Amino acid sequence: MNYLSTRGGMAPAPFCDILLEGLAPDGGLTLPERLPRLDATTLAAWQSLSYAELAARVLGLFIGDIPEDDLHGLTHAAYAPAVFPRIAPVKPLRDGLMLLGLSEGPTLAFKDMAMQFLGQVFEYVLVRRGQTLNILGATSGDTGSAAEYALRGKAGIAVFMLSPHGRMSAFQRAQMYSLQDGNIHNLALRGVFDECQDVVKTLAGDLDFKQRYRLGAVNSINWARIAAQVVYYVWGYLRVAPHPGGQVSFAVPSGNFGNILAGHIARQMGVPIHRLVLATNENNVLEEFFRTGLYRPRPASQTQATSSPSMDISRASNFERFVFDLVDRDPLRVTELMRSVHEQGQFDLSALRPQFEDRYGFVAGTSTHADRLRTIRQTLEETGRLVDPHTADGLKVAAQYLEPGIPMLVLETALPAKFAETIVEATGQWPAVPAGLEDLEQRPQRVEVLDCDAALVADYIRHHAL
Known part of the structure; x- marks a missing residue:
């Protein structure tokens, strides 16, 4: 290879x-x-x-x-x-909607x-x-x-x-x-x-x-990062597929496009993934692209500081790999498009919009601070599970694309302890800190x-x- x-x-x-x-x-x-x-x-x-x-x-x-x-x-x-006392467990929320627990490792993400x-x-x-x-x-x-x-x-x-x-x-x-x-x-x-x-x-x-x-x-x-992330899409699929060959959808909180790109790769390899649901926060450059076909990265001055800070990104480094597929793996076209971003601040692939979902399974949505607080609070009240703000973004957008008979796995991005202030604002309670990390901030x-x-x-x- x-x-x-x-x-x-x-x-x-x-x-x-x-x-x-x-x-x-x-x-x-x-x-x-x-x-x-x-x-x-x-x-x-x-x-x-x-x-x-x-x-x-x-x-x-x-x-x-x-x-x-x-x-x-x-x-x-x-x-x-x-290293991983539990590894990628499936955490049911309600019929057809579940989390894939990817935050059980040493840094809780x-x-x-x-x-x-x-x-x-x-x-x-x-x-x-x-x-x-x-x-x-x-x-x-x-x-x-x-x-x-x-x-x-x-x-x-x-x-x-x-x-x-x-x-x-x-x-x-x-x-x-x-x-x-x-x-x-x-x-x-x-x-x-x-x-x-x-x-x-x-x-x-x-x-x-x-x-x-x-x-x-x-x-x-x-690329090694992406290849290693493909593994948990295969793992998640094998855990929840309703029957051999049955389809599964994944919802992915997205900032730099690497996490969901791994899902795109898995789907291209033949894993029966129905939809790849991309969730952004207020920095919604990627959501705008999948909605309009216009890729318009924002300057630093327009990148908002949000309560899901790991997604406060307006120029997604991995997006170029998906663009490569969109233009039928034409490197000259990719070079031209990247030059357009550098010189004009954008490129327009709106002519290819039907392919985003029909060919590649991508849909997208955005989530705000108010959405995050509401999702965190409701998820705790209805399921007893506490989720971090980024996972809440994924859950909020995933709800728009649930379909009968097709399980929806939302990729958990971090444990709530990493974002205690937002958890307190949403629920009024401090999230539990894993044993051994109680004094981390001191x-x-x-x-x-x-x-x-x-x-x-x-x-x-x-x-x-x-």
């Missing part, structure tokens, strides 16, 4: 090479030359597999340069009971599901190649802590994580900044997430700097606050890189 770039300027490369590269050299995103296919017989045979075993099977379809036994060991280490595998496979490849890697990433709240917990203490790896200063919850900040491991570097930039992400892309696009300091990526621009924190300037971040990396 080799990989190419959405912009066509990269020679085909195997998985382990693109794992370490992150962004493609031409500024595009990597994708398999072709997607593997799953049929009903294969899916039925996987029904009884453990999560670690299923991950080895699914990831093995994308990874041709790691021996099968070694990959099996990596997935069993990533998804061990000590769905990002752990992919990041724990990345931590294992990065170290595996680097040790065998005798190389080091400096991971540069940006986070709106959950990616950073999941990456840092997965990579802390790993041989040959340093992590430089950019976060928007003052724009995450207190719990999210404490999870990241309280880590004292020498290979973890937290940089809080005075700006919004999109600006942090722009710094990452600027430095990753400087090929001399990238090569000299051996920069890699853990954001979902790294622990000493280690973070550098910088202006949002790529040159300043580059200088910091020069002084601290491996």
Whole structure:
């Protein structure tokens, strides 16, 4: 299995090479030359597999340069009971509507599901190649802590994580900044997430700097993240499909488009997914696209700070991979569209709108602060389950697309403890904090606050890189 770039300027490369590269050299995103296919017989045979075993099977379809036994060991280490005491449980709410519990890992957020595998496979490849890697990433709240917990203490790896200063919850900040491991570097930039992400892309696009300091990526621009997320769509499908070959829908709170892109990939591979329901908060650039066909990213000054802060994103890094499929995998067309965004601030694919749902199963909706509070409160009253604000966005939009006979799985994005202030506002009660984390916000924190300037971040990396 080799990989190419959405912009066509990269020679085909195997998985382990693109794992370490992150962004493609031409500024595009990597994708398999072709997607593997799953049929009903294969899916039925996987029904009884453990999560670690299923991950080895699914990831093995994308990874041709790691021996099968070694990959099996990596997935069993990533998804061990000590890491995930429960893994991706289905949590029923009412007839046809349920949560897929993706927040049972060490940082209480769905990002752990992919990041724990990345931590294992990065170290595996680097040790065998005798190389080091400096991971540069940006986070709106959950990616950073999941990456840092997965990579802390790993041989040959340093992590430089950019976060928007003052724009995450207190719990999210404490999870990241309280880590004292020498290979973890937290940089809080005075700006919004999109600006942090722009710094990452600027430095990753400087090929001399990238090569000299051996920069890699853990954001979902790294294909390995997407591949690892495909696993839980297959897992969720196998848990709730009404009958062999029966269809299932997924509702996904979406900011950077990586989580729902994995569902798109699973659907393209042949998993019988009826609808992919994209839920946004007030920063509804993606919802606007699926409603109108117009992709119109907003500047940082127009990106709202909301009560579902991990989705406060107005430029979705992974969206380019879906656009690649929309234009029939034409890299020249993708390059032209991305240039239009850079020069004109938008592109228009309204002529393709019928394909969004008819061909790819996408529908979308938006949720506001008032919607979140109401959904959190009603879900608790009606089901006894407490959900975080992002999952509430997913539930609110999912309700618009429920259909008889087709189970709807809403992807749980985080545990409520990470967003206590909003939970209190909605319900009047503080969410339970998992054992061992009661003092998290009181622990000493280690973070550098910088202006949002790529040159300043580059200088910091020069002084601290491996």
